[in-house]
Amino acid sequence: MLNWWFLGPALALTVLILSLVVLGLQRGARVQASEPGARREMRVYRDQLKEIERDAARGLIAPDEAERLRAETARRLLDADKRGASELGESPRAMKAVALGLVILTGLGAVALYGREGAPGYADMPLADRFAQAQDMRAARPSQDALETAWQNDPERPEAAPVEQQYLDLMAQLRAALTERPDDPRGLRLLAVNEGNIGNYAASADAWMRLIDLQGAETSVADMTALAEAMIMATGGVVSPEAELVLERVLQRDAQNGTARYYLGLMFAQTGRPDLTFRLWRGLLEDSAADDPWVPAIRGTIEELAGIAGVRYTLPPQTGGGRGPSAADIDAAAEMTEAQRQEMIGGMVEGLAQRLASQGGPVEDWTRLIGALGVLGQTDRARAIWSEARLVFADDAGALAQIDAAGQAQGFGE
Incomplete structure (x- = not known):
């Protein structure tokens, strides 16, 4: 179904503009019809006939010469009269043809442009309905476990990088040690970091959760941030409801945390609110150093987000940045x-x-x-x-x- 809420006013505006064009053409036709080229010739020939009569009456030309001039001028006058009648009939018809052509071409062009740039298959959706739909989409997200399972079964999931057997053997020993000492914070931290290093993000997230539960109120923002990122990596980049809760906890303790701000913006983009993504990422980009890991991803998409949000935004030039103090x-x-x-x-x-x-x-x-x-x-x-x-x-x-x-x-x- 066409989006008539948008198409109706557009058609009305098109008709108004075409009406003004047609009126202009008709006015031009009337001006031309008031004295076309043949009419001007007829006026000249009539003046010439009067001049011949005056010259003959004053004896300036001979009678036979006056008669010849009258006949020739009268013939030209009749020819001009015939051409004038033809112009008067053809000019309005030509203008009508031009106007009709403009109407057809403009209409076809508008439909073609809307078909390419618009969304002719979508029904009208006011802004409030879009926000409500986005809220429903956000509430209906699958759980962390469901997203992890879907990502593991995704045929397009890239293969993990090969890991040396010695590293795998050490990881097996670390896992075995933690089955005997499950509350060892040092071992859990090692497990969380190294599971992530070999691409086992779900296992990494599980280890971070166990460590955070063990630490309780003493958990650092860095550990919570690492947990959120491991959860998101385990789902192939989708921010689950559980990961969102962790991000919110991080931002409650550190409102300027770049990782949390980036992933929260990603969540809004995934749930139909790219306008909120733009607001978050614009502020984050302005606060970030050039070598912060989220900067390339933001710079690659923020101008498109600005267009969706209806904001005129020019991406600032890339500035240099180091990897910390030298x-x-x-x-x-x-x-x-x-x-x-x-x-x-x-x-x-x-x-x-x-x-x-x-x-x-x-x-x-x-x-x-x-x-x-x-x-x-x-x-x-x-x-x-x-x-x-x-x-x-x-x-x-x-x-x-x-x-x-x-x-x-x-x-x-x-």
Whole structure:
């Protein structure tokens, strides 16, 4: 069914414009009909006949010459009169044909354009109905378990990257150890991180849940964020109702959390509210560093979202961004006052910490974060990051040595 709510006013506007065009053409026809070319000739020939009569009466031309001129001018006058009658009959018909052609072409063009750019198969849906439909879509989402099962059975799901057998053997030992010590927080954290590293996101999410339940009120925002991301990865990128609840808990404790803001915006896009996605992602993009992991995805879609939201938006140019404070930044900060240090690298440190907590990163980023927190005087936090890094890189002797060196520089040790 055509969307008559939209098509009706469009047709009315088209008819109005065409009416104005036709009236203009008719006016032009009347102007032309008032004195067409043949009529002007007839007026000239009549004037010539009068001039001949005056010249003959004054004796300026001979009688036989006057007669010849009268006959020739009268003949031309009759020919012009015949052409004038033909123009008067053809001009309105031509204008009517032009007007009819405009009506047909404009109508066909409008229908073709609507068929290509519009949605002729959709019924009218006021904005309130669209919002209500989006709300119903959001409420009717499948559960986390159902989405995980659907993703596992999806024939288009990409194959997981191959994992070395030694790594798989270590994972088997870790799982076995946790069956004997299910409440070991260190083991659960290792399991959660490494299950995610090999693509077992559902198992990773389960380990994060167990760890969070064990920690209770002491659970960090970083752990909750990691749980939400593992849940979303386990469903192939779909934000389930359960994952949404975790994201809301994260934002209640950290309203500026980039990972949670990104995935909440994704949820709105998946449930029929891309306008809300645009609002969330626009603010997130303005708050983000260039190397934040969600920036490429936002930049690739936000202009389209703006169009859907009815907002004129121009994507700002990409700006450079580092991977946290460099060694030079930290050395310079050591010579500053506490307030100056906070102003210089505080923002960079927070961005780096959030990214490592949600996305992970190379060992160099972890050592850089430990050193930066130490310079800022956040010793307890630096120690916590150092302990977490030792768990993350427990199976990498070279990386673990770098982590331990960074810890020793801050006075940490086993």
